[in-house]
Amino acid sequence: MNVEIITIGNELLIGQVIDTNSAWMGQHLNNAGFDVTRITSIQDKKETIISTLNEALLRSEIILLTGGLGPTKDDITKETLADFFNAKLVFNETAYNNVVSFLKGRVKGINQLNKAQAYVPENCDVINNPVGTAPIMWFENCGKIIVSMPGVPFEMKTAMSDEIIPRLKSIFATGHIIHKTIQVFNVSEAVLAEQLEEWESTMPEYISLAYLPSPGKIRLRLTAKTNDKKLAEENILKLTQSLYTIIGDHIFGEEDKSAQELLGEVLCKTQKTLAVAESCTGGNIGHLITSIPGSSVYFKGGVIAYDNTIKEKTLGVKTEALELHGAVSQKVVEQMAIGAKKLMHSDYSIATSGIAGPDGGTNEKPVGTVWIAIAGDFGVYSQRYNFGKIRLRNIQRSSDTALILLLKKIINK
Amino acid sequence: MNVEIITIGNELLIGQVIDTNSAWMGQHLNNAGFDVTRITSIQDKKETIISTLNEALLRSEIILLTGGLGPTKDDITKETLADFFNAKLVFNETAYNNVVSFLKGRVKGINQLNKAQAYVPENCDVINNPVGTAPIMWFENCGKIIVSMPGVPFEMKTAMSDEIIPRLKSIFATGHIIHKTIQVFNVSEAVLAEQLEEWESTMPEYISLAYLPSPGKIRLRLTAKTNDKKLAEENILKLTQSLYTIIGDHIFGEEDKSAQELLGEVLCKTQKTLAVAESCTGGNIGHLITSIPGSSVYFKGGVIAYDNTIKEKTLGVKTEALELHGAVSQKVVEQMAIGAKKLMHSDYSIATSGIAGPDGGTNEKPVGTVWIAIAGDFGVYSQRYNFGKIRLRNIQRSSDTALILLLKKIINK
Numbered sequence: 146m147n148v149e150i151i152t153i154g155n156e157l158l159i160g161q162v163i164d165t166n167s168a169w170m171g172q173h174l175n176n177a178g179f180d181v182t183r184i185t186s187i188q189d190k191k192e193t194i195i196s197t198l199n200e201a202l203l204r205s206e207i208i209l210l211t212g213g214l215g216p217t218k219d220d221i222t223k224e225t226l227a228d229f230f231n232a233k234l235v236f237n238e239t240a241y242n243n244v245v246s247f248l249k250g251r252v253k254g255i256n257q258l259n260k261a262q263a264y265v266p267e268n269c270d271v272i273n274n275p276v277g278t279a280p281i282m283w284f285e286n287c288g289k290i291i292v293s294m295p296g297v298p299f300e301m302k303t304a305m306s307d308e309i310i311p312r313l314k315s316i317f318a319t320g321h322i323i324h325k326t327i328q329v330f331n332v333s334e335a336v337l338a339e340q341l342e343e344w345e346s347t348m349p350e351y352i353s354l355a356y357l358p359s360p361g362k363i364r365l366r367l368t369a370k371t372n373d374k375k376l377a378e379e380n381i382l383k384l385t386q387s388l389y390t391i392i393g394d395h396i397f398g399e400e401d402k403s404a405q406e407l408l409g410e411v412l413c414k415t416q417k418t419l420a421v422a423e424s425c426t427g428g429n430i431g432h433l434i435t436s437i438p439g440s441s442v443y444f445k446g447g448v449i450a451y452d453n454t455i456k457e458k459t460l461g462v463k464t465e466a467l468e469l470h471g472a473v474s475q476k477v478v479e480q481m482a483i484g485a486k487k488l489m490h491s492d493y494s495i496a497t498s499g500i501a502g503p504d505g506g507t508n509e510k511p512v513g514t515v516w517i518a519i520a521g522d523f524g525v526y527s528q529r530y531n532f533g534k535i536r537l538r539n540i541q542r543s544s545d546t547a548l549i550l551l552l553k554k555i556i557n558k
Numbered sequence: 559m560n561v562e563i564i565t566i567g568n569e570l571l572i573g574q575v576i577d578t579n580s581a582w583m584g585q586h587l588n589n590a591g592f593d594v595t596r597i598t599s600i601q602d603k604k605e606t607i608i609s610t611l612n613e614a615l616l617r618s619e620i621i622l623l624t625g626g627l628g629p630t631k632d633d634i635t636k637e638t639l640a641d642f643f644n645a646k647l648v649f650n651e652t653a654y655n656n657v658v659s660f661l662k663g664r665v666k667g668i669n670q671l672n673k674a675q676a677y678v679p680e681n682c683d684v685i686n687n688p689v690g691t692a693p694i695m696w697f698e699n700c701g702k703i704i705v706s707m708p709g710v711p712f713e714m715k716t717a718m719s720d721e722i723i724p725r726l727k728s729i730f731a732t733g734h735i736i737h738k739t740i741q742v743f744n745v746s747e748a749v750l751a752e753q754l755e756e757w758e759s760t761m762p763e764y765i766s767l768a769y770l771p772s773p774g775k776i777r778l779r780l781t782a783k784t785n786d787k788k789l790a791e792e793n794i795l796k797l798t799q800s801l802y803t804i805i806g807d808h809i810f811g812e813e814d815k816s817a818q819e820l821l822g823e824v825l826c827k828t829q830k831t832l833a834v835a836e837s838c839t840g841g842n843i844g845h846l847i848t849s850i851p852g853s854s855v856y857f858k859g860g861v862i863a864y865d866n867t868i869k870e871k872t873l874g875v876k877t878e879a880l881e882l883h884g885a886v887s888q889k890v891v892e893q894m895a896i897g898a899k900k901l902m903h904s905d906y907s908i909a910t911s912g913i914a915g916p917d918g919g920t921n922e923k924p925v926g927t928v929w930i931a932i933a934g935d936f937g938v939y940s941q942r943y944n945f946g947k948i949r950l951r952n953i954q955r956s957s958d959t960a961l962i963l964l965l966k967k968i969i970n971k
Contacts, residue, residue, distance in 0.1 A: 157581070175572045186597040427844050427849070431842075440864075445865040449848075451858060490867075
């Protein structure tokens, strides 16, 4: 079933805001069995909105609009839709109750602008918006569906997940869609593709495979579109099992979760704690870990040991190790990991030391060189990498790899 | 002058990749005086590309295409353009030299796929691509311009900055565009708009103002489109000066740079050093600081003091302060800042302690409460905030505000 997305807002066209909504919608619609065939971003202009809508209706069954529903003057999507359908704007109880209940406790009283938000085109069905004041409007017209929702990502996502996708699925039976994600690391996409060539050829036709690379890891996503759910599940299970025989060393997770999420879950379950000692990653590993709600249960803290004297003073790295091998070395990174574990009284620790770029390399240790160490009841384990000289990418890959390295070590026990 | 952007690639429609190219292009074209009126993302399908191109040509003078220029089978933009113009694919010297010089030193020899990249439609002008193998093709047709470039952000940006925008400017004289960005913090958009209402009304018609809010700060961007450059610059200078009289306390920078960049520049210039002690921000301030190349000159390091015992042990926070006031308190955050400065022998320090959410609040200290302290030759300064209970947003706002707070204190001296 073809879906088009139309995002409305001047801020998208002057590059003030990156349109992240469309990608999120594309991904979730795709997972639900719908094909997004076109994404169009346009200005808040009546004639443009109407002509774009007309063109989209010639091509597609479902049109999803975001943006232009705020209470201020420059937002005109609602009025334009009323004109488009030649419908009057009428007071809507659902929309009004939504505004009232959302603003309750936040502001004193409801002003004229908020009241105006309760008026919607008479031919629409109002969908509840529990996280904002804008009405979400569902139109059906000549067998086609048009939905208008706010451009605020949180409001759009709530509406899509809770109401719009379930409704679309119930109207357009799209069969069963089964997804399975397997996450791998420490291998390049090209090498992986070569290793999996034969395995891929054994896949039934209704199952497809996507490689989704990101810094430090690759997600392999199997998608089955089928009417025989049981058979598909059996096949996906078999495919996953044989994947372990081929590339088991590289697999670190079977769910579509971040390394810090998966590591957090393991630490919670086993009631173990973690500390970090970061040089080249400069705090990013700590940031990733603490971006997970509840991480204070298992994360003790860390040292950002940028300066060498800090490595010595707080982590107990030996002066001779620094002098003999340099800060970016196996000796130093292992001492950092041991030092952090000791200082923070944690069960596990992660340490990094490298040259993130763009400058600072030598022949022996070129820009991009990173040492990662992990410590725990298994002792200390360390490895050398080169993650390239684009600074931010190097930091991301180092951080992700370090988290996965520890995760893999713990789950392999 | 109207510009439309067409981005081509299945990965954009299934949400595997977020289209960040369009926003970047929109911003840079806007700065150069061109109006982007539509952004369309479509699949790698010949008929779709052709019909989208035809529609765009009815509306606009300039069409910029990205994507679909790789050497593999699924990339069909070049062949489609040849069909569109009814042109033959011919061997192009410029395109071939580009491939050869790019691959030199990277791979041994040039394979068939690379050679094929040197064939382009006979009616195009090939623009040099110094950072990739795909040809960048410039077409002129009935007074309209169509440019096809790679979807790889780095290649697109290099081509746009070095060649395409300068060429467009020389063809379509767009007058002078002057921008001035003033960055403010510690004030909401609504309050700011109220305070600036009168000031805004004094602006000449050819100068426009945009509010660009992001977590922790708002950028005010003045844009003048004019033929009288000197007068415009004078007017913008006057407007900026009077802005200091009205909201000087909130201004922390006049350039479009991040807080960590601006702070890094000040520290470099004054040869001072910095350390951090992070609780609720969990390493993110360290991460932001160290994402700037060369930060090792002024950044000593920090402590991620998530666990209270770490606050005591490494930063010297007093047990009674923790017991009496709790970790999220003025006393503790100030002791953290002083402790970090002392431990790291730095000139300045930043400390944070808060409840980032989504849970963990009390009546007295609701979720979102954050204390920030800065220390330096000015002594210790601290302030309490509430940055809301969306965890990542809270962390971002806390980090940005902490950096700006120190920056502002240093430049105000």
